[in-house]
Amino acid sequence: MFMNSNLRKHIRHYTLNLLSLMSKPKPGVHILNGHFLSLNNSTSNIVFKILLEKLIKNGINLINIQDACDKIINKSFSIKNCEVAFTFDDGFEECFTKIAPVLDSYNLKAAFFVNPGFIDGNENYRQNFLKNIVCINSPKNPMSWNQLIKLKNNNHIIGAHTLDHQRLQAAPEAETQIVKCKELIQEKTNGTCDYFAFPYGRLEDFDELSLQIASKYYKFIFSQSDYRNYFSFQGKVINRRHFECDWPHRHVLYFLKSKSI
Ligand SMILES: [Zn+2]
Incomplete structure (x- = not known):
């Protein structure tokens, strides 16, 4: 039977709320x-502030992305604390x-992954990027290079x-896409x-060839998949869990599960 998407959204919302009440966040390092x-x-942006406050209230330690990566690479995970x-x-x-x-109000450092084509693209490029590439139905602009420099x-x-x-x-363009992106970000x-x-x-x-190229040029490579395991691709890719800043805190808490190496 066809279920309308609003109903499905509500069911997901209440199911996650219920499940999160039954499972506490687990120790370890989580990248959202x-x-x-x-x-x-x-x-x-008060919604994001509220989310962070609720995470803190639930015993979560918010940590800088640099520290999270070091802990994950060195496999020095906290056995007591849930760190995000x-x-x-x-x-x-x-x-x-x-x-x-x-x-910044928490003195918390994050990583922002950008596409130089979107930053430098004209109106047509940007429209196509939103509609057909990242597929979001919301008018959004890219950050400028000046804003990135400030970050x-x-x-x-x-x-x-x-x-x-x-x-x-x-x-076929994997090498150009991976390498030129680094060069442009470094230059700008x-x-x-x-x-x-x-x-x-x-x-x-992703595939083995792109992994080989990316490993040559970058220290840290990330997916947004398989978040119950710290790594994918034989330890060369760090897994992240998807969230958005306006999600209910209970849903985010539910995804802070125990993780394996
Ligand atoms: Zn993306």
Whole structure:
């Protein structure tokens, strides 16, 4: 039987609320990956502040992304504390205008994975990027290079997400997309770019050849998949869990589950 999407959304909402009441967040290092504050562009960033407050109230330690990566790479996970760090993909302007100010009020450093093609693209490129590439039905602008420089100077991480948000599985342009992205970010922000998140984030959106290329150019490579395991691709890719800043805190708490190496 066909179930309408609103009903499905409500069922998911109440199921997750219920499940989260029965399971407490587990110790370990969790990386949450979002994209924007909200699909609704008029949402206030208070929603993200409330989410962080609720996480803290539930005993979560918010940590910098650099520390989270070091702990994961060195396999030095806390056995007592549930630690959470944040990353954001696609480089939407609200990362700078709405999300970063909240992070900064906690002195919390995050990673922002950007696509230089979106930043430098004309109106047609941007429209196509939103509608057909990242598939969101909301008018959003990219962060500018100046905004990225400000984030970088404030010790946030500017990471690469390919030039044009290209799916890398068997992509003939994989090398250009991976390498040129790093070069452009380094040139425009006058810093090093060691972090890479492959677009779309599912393990089937990446392959061995792209992994080989990315490993040559980046220290840290991220998926957005398989979050119950710290790593994918034989320990070379760090897994992240999807969230968005306006999600109910109970849903986020539910995803902070025990993890395996
Ligand atoms: Zn993306």
